[in-house]
Ligand SMILES: O=C(O)CCC(=O)C(=O)O
């Protein structure tokens with residue numbers, strides 16, 4: 001078996017969400033699907049309650065019937081594949097500058113667990129406010145910008161619906177302000193980013209402890225993850241106890257980020273996760289693809305514990321993200 005390293009991330013406990021055996025719940029999102037025209041308010045409360053149950057225990061759910069067309073998801077994956085298959089010299093033209101959140105991130109540039117070597121993944125970050133003309137591969141792929149921006153926008157809309165339901169499930173009185181604190185996703189000073197990720201076939205030269213994506217928690221409000229059909233995503237329940245978040249067709253995985261955990265005075269759990277290398281020789285020859293949308297509040301949104309506990313001092317979302325990113329990026 002490939003060495004998965006010996007790093008022990010802090011103990012993370014979860015109680016099994018009701019009706020589950022400690023695995024990640026699968027919820028039907030049809031009552032608030034993006035495709036749903038008229039919404040029946042009465043149907044939303046049970047969904048909101050189920051979401052909060054999952055997020056306050058596992059920190060992860062799968063959603064079915066979310067309403068982002070599968071054709072758009074496939075098209076985004078294909079578009080990303082085409083970009084990743086361009087020669088390295090071409091991709092380098094679109095490298096993410098250190099001061100921007102948009103552009104190509106080469107293999108091993110990031111390590112999400114600082115105790116491991118660089119992650120065995122490459123990525124293209126789509127962060128519209130940071131995207132200059134020079135950072136879109138329009139010359140080689142005229143469709144790239146339009147397809148990825150469309151997927152960004154659908155992910156943004158779905159995130160807002162999820163956040164709205166979370167507010168409902170948490171009984172937050174001032175819901176408009178929770179939503180308005182996410183009003184600049186994709187348009188202004190806001191940390192939200194969509195990443196197309198590619199984990200290439202694993203060569204024989206893997207460094208000790210190197211995996212596809214090291215153990216980490218996400219930083220923002222919530223994350224959406226669309227997976228292809230290749231396993232590897234694992235949710236770290238407690239030290240040495242791991243639950244696979246294997247691909248389930250037509251679902252999106254949604255998880256809580258650190259800032260949301262802080263915002264809710266630790267009621268909702270930002271659970272550690274990672275992407276491992278397949279154990280079989282055959283599996284290692286296969287690449288894996290995913291698409292992650294990280295929803296963040298606006299940079300100037302002041303995050304104060306929603307339960308009035310003042311467990312953590314107020315901090316702006318921009319300042320919080322800056323502190324987190326400094327630790328992870330551009331280590332090579
Ligand atoms: O590729 C995946 O399935 C998840 C990646 C991830 O957790 C991340 O990029 O934060």
Ligand SMILES: [Fe+2]
Nearest residue numbers: 216217218273
């Ligand atoms: Fe993550």
